[in-house]
Amino acid sequence: MIYQRDTMAYDKPLPVIDNExxxxxxxxxxxxxxxxHCAECGAWVFYPRVLCTACHSERxxxxxxSGEGVIHSFTICHRPAGPAFAGETPYVVALIDLKEGPRMMSNIVGADPESVRIGQSVRVTFEKATEEVTLPKFKVIS
Ligand SMILES: [Zn+2]
Incomplete structure (x- = not known):
């Protein structure tokens, strides 16, 4: 499911999209x-890059x-990262261990920040930021 937070212009930093x-x-x-996913050794790789981080294959x-993972660690941000984030405090920035192996940083959404715990299972959800950029976020499922 993809949702859009609001109809205001998106004023937060956006990723630079390149060929990789x-x-x-x-x-x-x-x-x-x-x-x-490495066709040589089977490793899963994130963030996107040219070579496998496990065996240096280009394949x-x-x-x-799966979009599933577990919260490895997190912080509750009470002070915004910048003016564009001021309306969202408190929010959760988390490190998520994906089921496939890679660790991804994102937000935990749809939950009271005080209820978030290390080890909770999460599933990806998508937040449309602009026409070009949709951001992966995570929701607690257990
Ligand atoms: Zn590999």
């Missing part, structure tokens, strides 16, 4: 969490990930 990361962002726009292929 384009399939990831294309996937997000379609509601899919795409990760690179990285894009595959849809």
């Amino acid at each position: 990361s384009r399939p990831f962002w294309d996937g997000c726009r379609e509601g899919k969490l795409m990760l690179q 990285l292929e894009w595959e849809e990930a």
Whole structure:
């Protein structure tokens, strides 16, 4: 599911999309969490890059990930990262260990920040920021 937070102009920092990361962002726009998977050794790779982080192979292929993971760590931000984030405090920035292996930083959304715990299971959800950029966020599922 892809949702849009509001109809205001998006004024937060946006990712720079390049040739290596384009399939990831294309996937997000379609509601899919795409990760690179090494055809040589089977490792999953995130963030997007040219070489496998496990075996240095160039045979990285894009595959849809489960979108499931576990909260490795998190912080509750009471002070905004900048003026554009001021209306969202308190918010949760978390490190999520994806089921496939890679660790991803994102926000935990749809939950009282005080209820978030290390080890909770989460699932990806998508937030449309602009026409080009849709951001992966995570919701607690247990
Ligand atoms: Zn590899």
